[in-house]
Amino acid sequence: MGGFVKKLIVVAFVLLAAAAVADEGMWLFNRPPRALLKQRYNFDPSQAWLDHLQKSSIRFNNGGSGSFVSADGLILTNHHVGLDCLQKLSTSSHDYVSTGFHAKTHAEEVKCVDLELNVLMSIEDVTPRVNAAVTPAMSTEDATRARRAVMNTIEKESADKTGLRSDVVTLFRGGEYHLYRYKKYTDVRLVFAPEVAIAFFGGDPDNFEYPRYDLDICIFRAYENDKPVHVDNYLAFNPAGPHDGDLIFVSGHPGNTDRLNTVDNLEFMRDYTYPFQLSTLRRREVLLETYSERSAENERRAHDQLFVIKNSRKAYIGLLAGLQDPVIMRAKAASEATLRQKVTGDPQLSAAYGDAWQTVHNAFEGYKPFMFDFRFLEGGTAFNSRLFGIARTIVRLADESQKPNADRLREYRESNIESLKQQLYSTAPIYDDLEIVRFADSLSQWLETVGPNDPTIKQLLADKSPNDLASELVRTTKLMDVAERKRLAEGGKAVVDASTDPMIRVARLVDPRARELRKKYENSVDEPLTQAYAKIANATFKTMGGETYPDATFTLRLSFGPVRGYVENGKQIPWATTMAGTFEHAAEHRNKEPFELPKPWVAKKAAIKGDAPFNFVSTPDIIGGNSGSPVVNRAGEFVGIIFDGNLQSLPWDYQYDDRVGRAVAVDSAAILESLRHVYAADNVVAELTKK
């Protein structure tokens, strides 16, 4: 699920839970919900417990979570988080996605082509320093610039001093700024993956559903200097898994939530953001399905992209349906009215924060007229092509490198260049036929939306059809070649300016207008929203009080809650499924794809303990990005791994509710059972269970 719900939303908003209900909350590790845990569960985690869990947790930079599970750097995550790596390592002759993978020795472990992992080492509150750089007298443009400058500077200082990846994270949408320092791993090797048929058993029909029967795991190992790393912090693997009712914790990287968005903001998402995203996703789904149907090799080439699209489409349909439900919107409106009344009733609060809601309203009204231009040109919806992305990065890198660090676009700041080049120089295969159909279709979508008289389209197409232009660009560019990318990127502005590569030419052609739109967006939408939401956040702090957490920002968070089933349409849904249920589920669907079990499962059926738990549900507050998060018990032991939320958890994006919403995890017992009896992965079992 959500690991891949990397929302296309450019606008991501403040969130802040005021009066947390039930076991709501994606808590900061430097501000854990001590009082809540003590009061509800009589649990009081030590600092060492928290530090150990924090440093055992891993962020997958492509959008998911994971954890260390052995002293020798063994890493557990979801198959769908590892899928990107599996896909990039596969070719038409060895397809790890469909056949799975198992390295019996370190020597057999295969290096991923462009994966970066981050482990959070420390958090520092830098709010005063960031806020000091921005004064109320500044124009929105100056404020944006000043804030970006101080953030870039803090990051560079920290990176220079510590050698760690250093990110200033905006929390409470500008209410606070924290400096996160990460240890980075870029040599990550594949150890084990099951077949996609069991990792994603039930496919799109079962995605976001429960009961489930998925072995959604993938095992990697971190290396440094060509050797497995030794880590002090890793999670002890509990072979039995959790029990019904157990308090458990989830430590992972939820990507984005919108819990305290104003009603205007939610309406904008309902009426503009989601419909546009869904229409883009649906057209890409049809495009890639059509492409995939043509041959088995096409299907293999598009597998990962298609998974991401279908997953997002299903999630967004659920999210949109929630916002179209008047019951939910009424509840949102009521809680907003309560907060605003409190603000209005207090002259001091009113003067400080009273205008925030109107500012949000105005920001979106101002955004509407250029939303499509912004999304297509700067957001890249018009250019659904890896080669174009590479060209844009090269062109911008040349320009941005000439500026002082403080003035650069965020993604080109010095502290990020290494990660950026890791992607730019990736040897992941690029298939020209797939590039052409994707690029042509996105150009056509842009043309259909803004019409042929748009000046940029006119100049770009220059009397060609989208199909012809895409085909010509992909076939003639030299950017397939990593060496050529390096030559240009390392050559600097003069070399890039001199390039006549057609894709570079196109990236250059659209860049002035794209940058102008970005500037307009930052000044007229993003900055006013930042300032308004900082006010709303502060108003909430002051009027609600208590322990609070900010909206998700793809930074490490701690969630908690019990393992617990639920009642759906009058039917009791048990806390866990069993291994035996997998075979029944397959039979109910006549063993037809995506309900067809891989051969080893059919062959080893008798050896598998039928009553062992397979997947289980619990109430911790998660969202897309939590995919692969370890589930730990009070003792801090690994008892499972999050891989999905049920359909009823989709609205958690804007409102948590644990009556029927649930996180879905693979049980640690099922992981052991499968590794032992289906895959005979004795080396992995030995390492996981080593005392």
Added chain:
Amino acid sequence: MGGFVKKLIVVAFVLLAAAAVADEGMWLFNRPPRALLKQRYNFDPSQAWLDHLQKSSIRFNNGGSGSFVSADGLILTNHHVGLDCLQKLSTSSHDYVSTGFHAKTHAEEVKCVDLELNVLMSIEDVTPRVNAAVTPAMSTEDATRARRAVMNTIEKESADKTGLRSDVVTLFRGGEYHLYRYKKYTDVRLVFAPEVAIAFFGGDPDNFEYPRYDLDICIFRAYENDKPVHVDNYLAFNPAGPHDGDLIFVSGHPGNTDRLNTVDNLEFMRDYTYPFQLSTLRRREVLLETYSERSAENERRAHDQLFVIKNSRKAYIGLLAGLQDPVIMRAKAASEATLRQKVTGDPQLSAAYGDAWQTVHNAFEGYKPFMFDFRFLEGGTAFNSRLFGIARTIVRLADESQKPNADRLREYRESNIESLKQQLYSTAPIYDDLEIVRFADSLSQWLETVGPNDPTIKQLLADKSPNDLASELVRTTKLMDVAERKRLAEGGKAVVDASTDPMIRVARLVDPRARELRKKYENSVDEPLTQAYAKIANATFKTMGGETYPDATFTLRLSFGPVRGYVENGKQIPWATTMAGTFEHAAEHRNKEPFELPKPWVAKKAAIKGDAPFNFVSTPDIIGGNSGSPVVNRAGEFVGIIFDGNLQSLPWDYQYDDRVGRAVAVDSAAILESLRHVYAADNVVAELTKK
């Protein structure tokens, strides 16, 4: 193909081929291209030859073509034309779509639930009478009303006098009006159908492609008074099929073309009509694919609808790509400029026709602001539900029946009531789960497009979500029950007004605004276009001269041309494929669906003559609606059946070109070969080959 490309376009335009090139032309049977045939092929068809072919040809009212092939009323059409009937006759326990069907005796033939066939008996030019009813002084509203009135009257007089279905057909978009009289068959029984896996072998990937290997046939029989009809006009079945280079003829019902649309009109299609249609089709495709994946029974239920959607989506993508090609648009602009110069250069022509192009431009500019409202509310895009369609028909029938025939909406004119009730009382199964997902999604699409403040949406949803409303309506309406539909429809206005059925209530609620939009469309778009295109048609007649044909209107047309292969990307594509090629094509795709051959084909492979031709290509001018059209030779014998056009023929909608565009047909030899050796359908073979 196109039988099902029943374009959602409400606006369908004049077309008229002026200087016909190559073997272009969808010719009227009362105005055949005698000079052309004589000159190019030294062929001079007798009136008897034409009459025989005309009366052997059949229109399938659900959007396709066919022909009589025996004296006992045996009918050949495409499997995908018969699919609608096959689907409606199937249940979860007997699925004729996947297993095929074969009646060995008349007693085993199964009656279709709501199929109506038409055979054209006569054509009468009624242009003077229609034109006399409309004077230049009339307002557009009065002109629309007067024209509709005289057409309804002519039809009723004819129906009363002859007992035949009588339709006044608008040709040359108002340049001429012809009265078509049809003999109607409503008792149509299924005789034979192959498995969909061979009828649509290659599925969506191969659709609109060539080479092909499809047995896209379905065999019916017409009955009257519970007995097979005896027909004098039927096509003698030629067992050998055509040869490369043979002149052949196609007699069928092309649905719609846009050949002489003005450039403004084509641009409107490119920028508004097609993008909207495609976005609707893609979202419905994703919806039904998702629904189908959940179980084999779901897949069966949605099969026919999904086929139609995928087929249309593929066609529209090709059509849109053509309009996005500057080469095609330049050619269109050049030919329009030539015509306009001739008109401008002649004072008389200029005074009579000179304003037509501006009128077309203005009509579309005026349409843009209410296009979405019109399409969603009156076009029915918001209500993708058979039950809603039934409710709307009942509500409108009650209102329209009270009006004089001349004043009614076209589809409720007296001469059409019988056909309308044939549909309304159809016992075709309606699946409530499928109805709910379709209806909910279309309501959501409407809501996303026009926003929650639209007054009709607000009133309709009444504080419910689209999902909740759709679910409630489908579960509580009584319209699943045919008896209830009859009670309401036959009860008249008082009974319908008294109904509290929730679906009737909804149809009533949206009707005033829907009717208002229709009126606005008719007065401000349709009528100005009718008048403008009549002028453009006349201007073309006067300046170009020669034999001409009007754009397609789902009426009977004659096309001609040679059987001939073509060159694609430097490769010679032969005129025909062979039966043996089918097995090779399956093997190339690892025999995986949709390239998996049905069991009888695999079992009988050795018995099939490998070098017998299977599918062949030719140049006659066809389009969607021609599906199932007989292909005849100079002797008027049946030598094949049209079932598709290749991708390169898609732009024929607005421009015919026979360099690479081709019609694709099943060879009569392949039909015999399969019936004999794969299906042992000896009774059918005997009837087809009876001398």
